[in-house]
Structure formats: C-alpha cells, structure tokens
Amino acid sequence: MPHITLVLPHLLPLPEFAPDLIRALQAPALASLLTRTSAHQRSAAADTARALPHEQWLARTLGLAQDGRPAFAAAAMRGFGLDPAGGTWFIVNPAHIQIARSHSMMADLRHLGLSEDESRALYEAARPLCEDVGHALLYGDAQTWFLRADDWTGIDTATPDAVAGMDLSDFVPRGKEALPLRRLQNEMQMLWHTHPVNAAREGRRLPVVNSFWLWGAAADAPRLPGQLSSIGVPGWIRGLSSRALGSLDELDGALAQDGTLVVGYLAEAAIAADWGTWVQQVQQLEEQLFAPLHAALVQGRIRKLRLVLSSREALAEFTTTAMAQRTFWRRPTLERLT
Incomplete structure (x- = not known):
C-alpha cells in the first residue's frame, strides 16, 4: 500500500x-x-x-535549494527535455508589469493567457538579443523559458508567485550582476513594445507581455527523489x-x-x-x-x-x-x- x-x-x-x-x-x-x-x-x-512556503518546502524536499534559495531551473529543464550542460541557468517567465502612480507591480502570470504561438513568436524575437550579449535562451513552454547566465550567480531573485501583486520595488534583483540583467530587461521591453503579438493582444484587450521575470538559478540538476x-x-x-x-x-x-x-x-x-x-x-x-x-x-x-x-x-x-x-x-x- x-x-x-x-x-x-x-x-x-x-x-x-x-x-x-x-x-x-x-x-x-x-x-x-x-x-x-x-x-x-x-x-x-x-x-x-x-x-512562498510551499516553494521552500519543495526546494528542501527535492534537494533543490542553493544558499537557502530555490534552485529549480536545471531540474525543470530536464523535465522539458533540455540539457543544462553544466551551466548556470535561470527560469524566465514572460510577464506583464503594471505601472501605477506610486509603484509598479507584476500581474499573476496565470492572467496572461499566453498561447504557444504567441510565446514562440516573442521567444524567437528575444533569443537573438540574449545571444548577442552571451546568454543562451531555451524554450520550455508558453510561460517557461530558460536563460543561461554563468556570471549572474550572485543575483538575489524571488519566485513569481511571491512577487505577484506586490510592490516591485521590494523585489528588485540585487547583487553586483543585477545591472546587466536590468539592461537586458530594458532592451527586451523596447523589443516587445511594438511586436505584432502585443499589438494583437492590445486589440483583444489582453495584457501585453512587456517584460520578463528571472529566478530559480541552478548550476546542476540532481536526480529527484x-x-x-x-x-x-x-x-x-x-x-x-x-x-x-x-x-x-x-x-x-x-x-x-x-x-x-x-x-x-x-x-x-x-x-x-x-x-x-x-x-x-x-x-x-x-x-x-x-x-x-x-x-x-x-x-x-x-x-x-x-x-x-x-x-x-x-x-x-x-x-x-x-x-x-x-x-x-x-x-x-x-x-x-x-
């Protein structure tokens, strides 16, 4: 039993x-x-x-915590049939950032309703931009991509569900490598601002994909228990x-x-x-x-x-x-x- x-x-x-x-x-x-x-x-x-508490529990139980932080990226990649190849990988989630008068906020990723076709189109636009600055970008599913950034291991990030609906100023990635991350986010925002996917979504009164959220850094993927x-x-x-x-x-x-x-x-x-x-x-x-x-x-x-x-x-x-x-x-x- x-x-x-x-x-x-x-x-x-x-x-x-x-x-x-x-x-x-x-x-x-x-x-x-x-x-x-x-x-x-x-x-x-x-x-x-x-x-969040259940994310911390999963990280501990599955042996996927590094320096007290959830390190899910490499193991999740394996589940999508992708090879981490010994690098340091982050989970990348396409996101919608809402700008209010006094603060900015990331919407719950579940509200995006991003289709596979839309996500693939945005991914294909973003991939050369990432590769030009030395970061491989791989596709998992419509809401889950993976970015290799071996030199960003010190960035202190949060999970999307910990951030959703909160004041983003409390969750700005920290660490000496955060500057190139913010630069990449800004360039991605400009790239996607006029993308046909977002133009079509605006026409259907859907939230546009105007940024991405990066988290879950992991350098290896142990066998899950x-x-x-x-x-x-x-x-x-x-x-x-x-x-x-x-x-x-x-x-x-x-x-x-x-x-x-x-x-x-x-x-x-x-x-x-x-x-x-x-x-x-x-x-x-x-x-x-x-x-x-x-x-x-x-x-x-x-x-x-x-x-x-x-x-x-x-x-x-x-x-x-x-x-x-x-x-x-x-x-x-x-x-x-x-």
Whole structure:
C-alpha cells in the first residue's frame, strides 16, 4: 500500500479571513483528514519575501535549494527535455508589469493567457538579443523559458508567485550582476513594445507581455527523489514532475505507488484574494480529491497520507492513516485550517 504526500498550496486561508471561510465550507472528508491524524505540525514561514512556503518546502524536499534559495531551473529543464550542460541557468517567465502612480507591480502570470504561438513568436524575437550579449535562451513552454547566465550567480531573485501583486520595488534583483540583467530587461521591453503579438493582444484587450521575470538559478540538476505528480501548476513544477495529470479523473494512477502530488488549483484565487472563488474550488476538491482520498485511506488502499498545506505566511503538515481515521471520538472539524 502506497504512502502519499499531497501538497496543496494556498489551502490555508489567511488568518484575518479564516473564520468566515471555514464557516462557508462543507468539506467533511477534508475535516476528517485534518482532524483524525497521527501527527500534525504548523510553522510560520521564516522568509516569504523570496519564495512562498510551499516553494521552500519543495526546494528542501527535492534537494533543490542553493544558499537557502530555490534552485529549480536545471531540474525543470530536464523535465522539458533540455540539457543544462553544466551551466548556470535561470527560469524566465514572460510577464506583464503594471505601472501605477506610486509603484509598479507584476500581474499573476496565470492572467496572461499566453498561447504557444504567441510565446514562440516573442521567444524567437528575444533569443537573438540574449545571444548577442552571451546568454543562451531555451524554450520550455508558453510561460517557461530558460536563460543561461554563468556570471549572474550572485543575483538575489524571488519566485513569481511571491512577487505577484506586490510592490516591485521590494523585489528588485540585487547583487553586483543585477545591472546587466536590468539592461537586458530594458532592451527586451523596447523589443516587445511594438511586436505584432502585443499589438494583437492590445486589440483583444489582453495584457501585453512587456517584460520578463528571472529566478530559480541552478548550476546542476540532481536526480529527484521519488515520484512527483502535479496538476494545475505552473510550468516549472510540471518540469519537475514525472507525471502531469490532465484532470483529477486520473487520480487513481497517481495513487498507485508511493509519491507526491502537487495540486495548484487554489493559487490564482488566493493570490487575488478572490475568496468566493476559493471556496468554490475547495468544494470541488472536496468532491474530486478529498473524498476519494479519504475512501482510499479507510479502505486500506493507501497506507499513509501526508497533507502539506500552505498560505503566504505559514506551512502545516498533517499525517493520517487508516487507524487514525478510526478514532471516531474525534469530531471532524476544519478548525486546523486556522
């Protein structure tokens, strides 16, 4: 019987909203999984300025942290069939930067809705510019490219989800190599400003791609431990995954052996503080994920289930077994989400 770890970013609501959100949820299977446990712990994230708690957890668990920072680029490249070739690579995400009166802000990358054709066209325009200044640029998917910059290893960067919706002045890349990065960003902005892709997107009232975000530097790609499956996640997590699910209807296959499943459905609503949509999505997960997991656990098809839940500020882990689920005197409740 397999041991399963389920990672659910943003299932922990922020404290100021938690009581109302929990009252709005009808999730008995999730309540049982959280209440009838053999172990649980919760901790405040040490530093969410550069990476969110679940991103830090993935970096630690997969052995992809360097100098305390998530170093996902080289391993994600391998997932896209690309060879890091011993260099230092960064993840590059095409982005939309919003300029306000007092600050600038990067929109959640999920809002771009960038198609493969659009991304390929922007990539092909950007690649010669990068190569002219000595940096190879490789294509992963519409939202995930990779830049080689062996001499930029000291740049202090943040993950896109840590930055989305925040004042960008707090996340300006730091380090002695940051100047050539900013120069490349400025040149890319000018290149894309008049690009036909952006002209067409403006005509459809879609956000233009007017910059890129660089992060996740890694110089090597160690063999990743265990089986990692994912669904509803950014491209870099799909790149780390040995299996990407098309829908939760494929859940049985992901539960057939020991492994970790990352479910990213809640991120967009939580980052936008769209709590009505968040409640609806948790209800869908109750039906399509938590109830089947609870049934599999009670029926003995899963030996042990570990839930790794996060918010922007905290991380919580819950471990349960079929034996723990038999502790009928523990009334199921969602209070542990607070």
